[in-house]
Amino acid sequence: MSAPFDAYKDTYREAVQDSIAFSGLELEFFTERKVSHLLRVARTHLGPPSSLRVADIGCGIGLSDGLLAPQVGELHGVDMARGALATAAHDNPHVHYFIESPAFKQLAAGDEVDIDLDQITRTVRVEPRRP
Secondary structure (H helix, E strand, C coil): CHHHHHCCCCCHHHHHHHHHHHHCCCHHHHHHHHHHHHHHHHHHHHCCHHHCEEEEECCCCCCCHHHHHHHCCEEEEEECCHHHHHHHHHHCCCCEEEECCHHHHHHHHCCCCCEEHHHHHHHCCCCCCCC
């Protein structure tokens, strides 16, 4: 399963930028906004982000991790794509990266982390306002 994702490890930024080009904004704008929002939610519901352990499940090349790591107590990234993890680890040396494994799933599923980014991205929805 790693091979299809690893095919994008060197071109992921460009692929995403192409997909959002219609907005006229750069990828960094959206990455910064996502991290800022996450930190605001964490601060409101869990306390100071600097005391939190965070798991970024499906971290890919770690685009958000460089902004998130200095703000949280501990950041763990996991992905199934070895090449993407190598890129993430190179760009974010202070993050603990792991290939997807039963041991890491146990860490993320238990009480060992305060925030599971995979769960956040799957459960947070924005509903349009109805007149």
